[in-house]
Amino acid sequence: MWKWLHPYANPETTYHLSDRVIPWFGWLSGSLLTIGLVWALLFAPADYQQGDSFRIFYLHVPAASLSMGIYLGMAIAALCGMVWQLKLSDAAVAALAPVGAVFTAIALFTGAAWGKPMWGTWWVWDARLTSELVLLFLYLGVIAINNAFEDKQMAGKAASIIALVGVINLPIIKYSVEWWNTLHQGATVSKLGKPAMSLEMFWPFVVCFLGFAFFVATVTCIRFKTEILLRNSSRPWVKNLMLEQAE
């Protein structure tokens, strides 16, 4: 059953696979984001309470949910690395962390810029905001540990442990709006069940979300290639590849 997966434990095969999918992901992301953002900014109706400030939603919510999704992906990669000793997993963890950190920063920043007009404050130390800030620090920790060791294998192991321990933060972020009293509103869009918003507002959100998701895929593949090259730089296939590209 898992046989089709085996070739992708080979860095060379996976490097070439990432190489091939990058243009597809890139174009998909570019077109979906163009359509989605024009739809969201120009055509979606304004919120009856929040007016046009609600349009920040189309950046804030995809960024926030992707910041958690990327973390989950990174933690799964870390787990695979520890259980099956896959070296590629370390490369995946190292590739995902900076992307996740940027999306977390965007979620926090746009949240602040949305909170100011709606709540009257840029920042409060409540559960949702604080746990999302902790997520940013977890990402920064993984990045810092990856850069702190000369030996990539040791760095990968240490970073994976941090990534795994940090998973505890994900349910805290997700349920923070239910467990504690908070300024932050509850979930508007959930995976199961109908969205708690009109479909005119919901569809542009879906397009924006997919656009950002493919953006994540594109950038992650680029970074993944870099990490694979750095970890396999003395292998013959990398040498041949470099010689081919130099010609």
Added chain:
Amino acid sequence: MQFDSITAFLDMGGYGFFVWLSFGFGFIALLILVLQSKSALKRAKSDIAKRIVTEQKQKLAAQQQNNHR
């Protein structure tokens, strides 16, 4: 279309500053991420290529020394 004019669009019903601050930050952050990722890949490739060239030069030099003896 929700807006009658460009000014109305930029004003965002009075929330223009916050909306454009958010989208501006997002755009710049993602742009920097893409550029940095691309340049890191390029740098990794050129570093590896340079090392291969040095290794080959050293190998060649070692061979020539052996031939002279």
